Amino acid sequence: MYKVIHISDTHLRESNLGSLVGWTKAIRAIAATQPDLVIHTGDIVLDEPDNATDHAFARNELANLAVEWLVIPGNHDIGDGPPRQESICSDLIHRFADTYGATHWTKDIGHWLVIGVNAMLFGLGTAQEDEEWAWLEKALSTASGKPVALFMHKPPFVTTPDDVEHGSAAIPPASRGHLWALVRRYGVQVIACGHRHEYRVLHRDGVTIVWAPTTSDQLDELTSPINDPIPLPGLVEMIFHEDTFIHRFVPFYNRTAND
Template structure:
């Protein structure tokens, strides 16, 4: 009976110049390298908050290289912009921003086979974007799902496909739009979908939809103070998954030394984390 261990980390929000969230990341990294999972899924919002700040992309890539297990990353809205009607700081996803991501991380979609399981990662920011790459990804996903017939499937992405159900009104700040999720859900209808794992909303939340478990991973270190139309555990951490034959178990884990960085006051004072005072990695580690 093959068993595979996977760790999901998400919403790192890292920067060498403004390392406010670095302590949480360091604790996360040490935990992963001690746990030695079979795979690490990194589900977006790797950079602090600015998709056009190249040094942050380079820094995050260097940090992920410190993971001693196989890993693959997916982008979030802070990594390459968003597709909603009013994205954060007015930054829409563009082909140029996606190209920057690909230059640093190689891909924005992937598959991994672990035992009987097929793990699939997609770029949630493309959904509803209207970019040519959205159609390309949907075509790719159709092929991947066709190849996974007879196997349980786990889908990883940054934004939740929805908050409560697929027919709900759009909530673009928190979840993929209806126009974006509809083609993906049509494709997934042909799969034995057992898990959808995402991040984005900085909390741990689990919901069961029939045979499919939906898991929201928390940030590795940054809290969000804004009111939100959902309930969850607002603590930093990561998610452990145990894949066994056709079942998956999961749990929130808060590694030793992981602390929550509440940046609410900084954002109120400076409008966005990108405008905050410089705060180096050395300062962060010094406390």
Template sequence: MPIRLIHVSDTHLSATHGYFTDNWRAFKADMAAAPPDALIHGGDLSFNGPVAEPDLAFAAAEMASLGIPHRVISGNHDIGEAPAFSRLKQPINAKRIAAWTKNFGAQYWHWDLGDWRLIGIDTALLASGLPEETAQMDALREMLATRGKRPVMLFMHMPPFDKDPDDPARTTSVIPHPARAPLLDLCAANGVKIIACGHLHIYRRLRHRGMEIVWAPATAMVDVARGLRQRRRFPRPGYVEWLLDGPRATHRLVEPERMFVIDMTRWTHSHGFTVTGLPPREPA
């Protein structure tokens, strides 16, 4: 029997800033109606976890309430960003790592599911210069080396690149250039068949060196103008459903009809391109 795996990302949950609660409830309704075999959350579980640990605790409780076997990886709204690439001035540090591990456990992990090895890593560590960056890369090499014949699906929050993997431009949208080539070289040489990411709140598919790269959409807000301008696609909230059938993996985009298109760009353009300054709003 194929294994049904859900990849959801960028939920931005909070008990005090419940702007995206309705879409999360629609997702929970889908999961209750047809529970998958497993679920991966691809990061930005929380609204503003780097400075509000209660957001992390709330998101962890919501994940547990699904009652589905799951793993999670952190996003920049959970644990911060690589210090030299910190757009929100929330650099990853020991305190933020401790808050994450307290609420969710390890920053990186592997999970053998059917014929596949699933691996999750923390993209905030990449190009961070922290000792934890070296530890994560060593662990990734070990997880890849011990996979046997299993193909690998790698989950990470930030996409590896946009259009050009060799683009050296400074960015907070994709993995910083200094860390990009070593990661992609390691993946391409060691059985990674799929890279599943999120962060940019839009669904997209790429192929690179024999690897399929699939961007999960957000369940939270979208940027309609950017989606139409850059991708010629109207961005909608949703998630990705994978079917793992032996060594074969296929996926489909799911855009639930009960999820609302929430475009916060009027706010973000006026407030530093982030929603984290929004006033409190309790979930309805």
């Protein structure tokens, strides 16, 4: 058995109480759960990708966790891709890697292979995007029959792989077909993502897609075009057994600072 705590969208800034209250709860939940690994699927800092002070604070907070952790970048960490095309650039990507160790990674957790991909590059039409797709396919090919859990910031889609809309809620529509072909070809069984700030589970083509909620108080992105969101911050506990995967949503019900 291998236990992962999946957190996302912490949106940290040292002076921002709305994110620090939830972050404190996340730290407590991680300590109580004692996972083998913590994975953060991005939007680590509040809202300024080029704010070095925020990144230094967030890096220090992660370093204080008494457990191994891995992160991948979100749009608030390195800028956004299409359709917003805000500020994603090589400099921010390199700064992210320098601060947190990497922008993508693989980890063998026994019976499973876990991959974190910088899906913020998808749809950019740059050489860096081409390199990321090549890296992902090479990483997937090393699974050698193991089930794969793929972590990324934005969901692969909001409703189905052939979604053509939903703006910046998921990876760009033009990238969904390519990603889904790789997912099917290499036996990805789990996709874990964040970005939408809500917990949700979808099952498509035998793949379980888990959206981790935000740990912060930022629940305002909930949630068109699909209904009935769970309007709570929290995190996700994942258990990887030999050939099965289970998870549970750990909500933060009371968002006061003193509980």
